[in-house]
Amino acid sequence: MDRRKLIGIGAGLAVLPAWWALRQVENGAEEDWHTDIAPLEQAFPLLGPLTDAKWVSSRDNDRSGVPSPELVISGFARLAPGKLAELTAAHAFVSDESADDYFSSWFEKPLKGEGPKNPQWIRSQELDRDGDGDGDGHHTSLWFDRRSETVRFRALNPYG
Incomplete structure (x- = not known):
């Protein structure tokens, strides 16, 4: 490979992180969490419909470089009144x-x-899931705040 091509590739790689950061700000990704409720309603159908959420995923900005088959989602969601x-x-x-x-x-x-x-x-062991002993690797923990009707969740492989 000639020297000009190597310099061009190096310059492109140097600019890539800045370009990515600008795109995140441009797209409104100022927060480090998700706010969409549809994936949560799919993962926790018993809790729906939800009205608000802030959550993160173990696959967000994964720094490990090692792909993992396990997905963990964690966060807060507001339950519908009642x-x-x-x-x-x-x-x-x-x-x-x-x-x-x-x-x-x-x-x-x-x-x-x-x-x-x-x-x-408050917490209900009836609503938590521990994979039912079948080795499928599912685990869900749910905590509920009576005052705000908020659920705090952490789930390993929530989508099956």
């Missing part, structure tokens, strides 16, 4: 403040401080 009352009437719930300490992965860092203020988390 949905939490419907769920608490049908399932057993207990207090569980562990949701506040559950942002342990690198990709969850943008969510710190984004949840409801002074939440009182």
Whole structure:
């Protein structure tokens, strides 16, 4: 390969990160999280319809360079009015403040401080999924805040 081509390729690679950052700002990607609710309603049909969401994925800006078959989604979503009352009437719930300490992965860092203020988390083991012992690698944890009708979720391979 001649020297001019190598210089051209090198210059192109040097400009690529700046171009990508400008495109993100231009496309309104100022936040480090997703706000679309359709994927969450697909992953958690029992919770729908949802009215608002902030969530991240383990495949967002993956820095590891190693492809992983596992997908983790984590975040907050607002339930429709009355949905939490419907769920608490049908399932057993207990207090569980562990949701506040559950942002342990690198990709969850943008969510710190984004949840409801002074939440009182409750949880139902009936609504959590542990893969049913069939080795399919699914796991879902859900926490609910009664005050804000917000659900805090973390799910491994939520789409099957």
